[in-house]
Amino acid sequence: AQTVTQSQPEMSVQEAETVTLSCTYDTSESDYYLFWYKQPPSRQMILVIRQEAYKQQNATENRFSVNFQKAAKSFSLKISDSQLGDAAMYFCGGGSQGNLIFGKGTKLSVKP
Amino acid sequence: DAGVIQSPRHEVTEMGQEVTLRCKPISGHDYLFWYRQTMMRGLELLIYFNNNVPIDDSGMPEDRFSAKMPNASFSTLKIQPSEPRDSAVYFCASSWTSGPYNEQFFGPGTRLTVL
Numbered sequence: 001a002q003t004v005t006q007s008q009p010e011m012s013v014q015e016a017e018t019v020t021l022s023c024t025y026d027t028s029e030s031d032y033y034l035f036w037y038k039q040p041p042s043r044q045m046i047l048v049i050r051q052e053a054y055k056q057q058n059a060t061e062n063r064f065s066v067n068f069q070k071a072a073k074s075f076s077l078k079i080s081d082s083q084l085g086d087a088a089m090y091f092c093g094g095g096s097q098g099n100l101i102f103g104k105g106t107k108l109s110v111k112p
Numbered sequence: 113d114a115g116v117i118q119s120p121r122h123e124v125t126e127m128g129q130e131v132t133l134r135c136k137p138i139s140g141h142d143y144l145f146w147y148r149q150t151m152m153r154g155l156e157l158l159i160y161f162n163n164n165v166p167i168d169d170s171g172m173p174e175d176r177f178s179a180k181m182p183n184a185s186f187s188t189l190k191i192q193p194s195e196p197r198d199s200a201v202y203f204c205a206s207s208w209t210s211g212p213y214n215e216q217f218f219g220p221g222t223r224l225t226v227l
Binding site for chain 1: 145154155156157201203205215216218220221
């Protein structure tokens with residue numbers, strides 16, 4: 001069984017500041033990947049960043065980076081230099097072989 | 113590339129009516145996924161196909177729901193009869209392969225309202 005938990009229903013950050021969104025992922029699978037998707041008000045789901053579980057190095061995509069702590073089952077997303085366009089719902093999730101599980105999401109607000 | 117295409121974007125129907133949602137995956141993708149999103153339950157995987165064959169339909173809520181993929185470029189999700197609790201946003205997504213390393217590309221979703 002797999003479970004994804006996002007414990008922060010809402011977060012807020014000042015423009016240009018840094019914010020970290022939390023996620024825990026529990027699975028019995030040995031081979032899996034984790035990801036963060038962004039859903040702006042347009043409701044389009046957009047992949048932000050992906051992490052393969054076997055990789056030691058944390059993934060980075062421009063202003064977005066993850067901190068993957070496998071033993072702690074933690075997979076947090078850090079957004080640096082926050083921009084107004086980052087305001088959205090952020091979904092953490094994971095899986096393998098198509099069986100993807102999503103968390104309930106964190107709503108991020110960015111204050112100008 | 114046009115991305116994943118879903119139609120209609122919005123659907124309003126009355127309880128008891130049949131509803132058909134449509135999806136065209138990205139050309140060349142061999143996996144197709146149907147999701148449902150609600151405030152209460154979040155984003156749930158309903159069913160997914162590989163090369164037009166249903167692989168896992170354990171997420172389909174009940175027999176009123178059915179999904180087909182007659183060819184590589186088209187899939188439908190049908191609800192018959194529809195109920196108010198089926199109101200949700202339904203997403204279709206596709207990818208080249210499943211497994212750990214491939215991104216799922218989502219369509220814009222269909223917002224279904226059952227009165």
